[in-house]
Amino acid sequence: MKKLWHRCHAATMVGGRYSIIEDAALVTRAERIEWIGPRAELPAGDYAETIDLGGAWVTPGLIDCHTHTVFGGNRSGEFEQRLEGVSYAEIAAAGGGIASTVRATRAASADELLASASQRLRSLLRDGVTTVEIKSGYGLDLASERKMLRVIRRLGETLPLTVRSTCLAAHALPPEYAERADDYIAHICAEMLPALAAEGLVDAVDAFCEYLAFSPAQVERVFIAARALGLPVKLHAEQLSSLGGSSLAARYRALSADHLEFMTEDDAQAMAAAGTVAVLLPGAFYFLRETQLPPMQALRRHGVAIAIASDLNPGTSPALSVRLMLNMACTLFRLTPEEALAGVTLHAARALGLEASHGSLEVGKVADFVAWDIARPAELSYWLGGELPKRVVRHGEELINV
Ligand code: DI6
Ligand code: FE
Numbered sequence: 001m002k003k004l005w006h007r008c009h010a011a012t013m014v015g016g017r018y019s020i021i022e023d024a025a026l027v028t029r030a031e032r033i034e035w036i037g038p039r040a041e042l043p044a045g046d047y048a049e050t051i052d053l054g055g056a057w058v059t060p061g062l063i064d065c066h067t068h069t070v071f072g073g074n075r076s077g078e079f080e081q082r083l084e085g086v087s088y089a090e091i092a093a094a095g096g097g098i099a100s101t102v103r104a105t106r107a108a109s110a111d112e113l114l115a116s117a118s119q120r121l122r123s124l125l126r127d128g129v130t131t132v133e134i135k136s137g138y139g140l141d142l143a144s145e146r147k148m149l150r151v152i153r154r155l156g157e158t159l160p161l162t163v164r165s166t167c168l169a170a171h172a173l174p175p176e177y178a179e180r181a182d183d184y185i186a187h188i189c190a191e192m193l194p195a196l197a198a199e200g201l202v203d204a205v206d207a208f209c210e211y212l213a214f215s216p217a218q219v220e221r222v223f224i225a226a227r228a229l230g231l232p233v234k235l236h237a238e239q240l241s242s243l244g245g246s247s248l249a250a251r252y253r254a255l256s257a258d259h260l261e262f263m264t265e266d267d268a269q270a271m272a273a274a275g276t277v278a279v280l281l282p283g284a285f286y287f288l289r290e291t292q293l294p295p296m297q298a299l300r301r302h303g304v305a306i307a308i309a310s311d312l313n314p315g316t317s318p319a320l321s322v323r324l325m326l327n328m329a330c331t332l333f334r335l336t337p338e339e340a341l342a343g344v345t346l347h348a349a350r351a352l353g354l355e356a357s358h359g360s361l362e363v364g365k366v367a368d369f370v371a372w373d374i375a376r377p378a379e380l381s382y383w384l385g386g387e388l389p390k391r392v393v394r395h396g397e398e399l400i401n402v
Pocket of ligand 1: 097098101171208236239284313314315316
């Protein structure tokens, strides 16, 4: 079924720029974009439906390419404690931090996890998000990681969103393996990843490379196991210290390296050469009150593609709005609104290996787009959260009541 969408302007994001078409028209057939261009050049055709977008600005559907949306409980109590002066280390020593979310996630049923994650995803949906990546990593044993990944798959079946799953079994050391990190890594490589991949639950493999998590040598073993299974890799790297994780990720042709506040110029060069996307997470930077900024000039100089994501998680970024992340990327990291928008469209698609089908308004790509009632695209990074009037189209169908 062919539909004509017109009376709009388009920020197509082709090439990672606004690539604006004023007075644009789009033709969709089923779930794909069949034509896009200036309305004056629209070829004659028969349309089952013609939709007047009333002068809206159309952008690709937003893509949140780094989230930990599935988890039990939340850590608002820790937030309160930290503000009363208890340190993160003291909280962790008392069994808090990631360990407390692991306990709550292990204790939760799949249905409970599905319900709480659905609610959080609805906030993202209302923000114009049509594709989201979700990581496991709060289970840390085979049964609990499987439970999380199955919930992630179910979220993609029950909500009008494209969901990509990432296995983050190497997120933290589970209590069963205290002082035995190498044994846990061996267990991930020999047992967890092969079993979870065999069940079709894993689109990519991630790890947390940090002095308080896993070393580059341990991460490399996970990457080798992922490669043997034919799975692409990503990495939490250089968030709190510089360990060269982003260069390691580049050596394994990672889809992305994420956080990156402490990355070096050499890391940026390696990532550019490998086509590894830099995913910046301003929500975590803000929430942890970090001061070391990611090296924007080095990333730009070497031509590294930059994506922006929410990092939605209970410990370091309880962020329920991707548009708020756009604003933070601009105010905190000094991205331009154009760079920020590319960061949640084309470059986010690349960070998920979806750039052939998602992330820009181009013929042949999926018809996932948002028609925003705004005067200029920069408004998407300008407003601090809230809800903007818009119409969301996914796979060529308008979503009602998002
Ligand atoms: N980096 C982070 O910021 C989160 N995980 C990660 O690898 C923290 C997750 C948490 O504190 O629950
Ligand atoms: Fe994260």
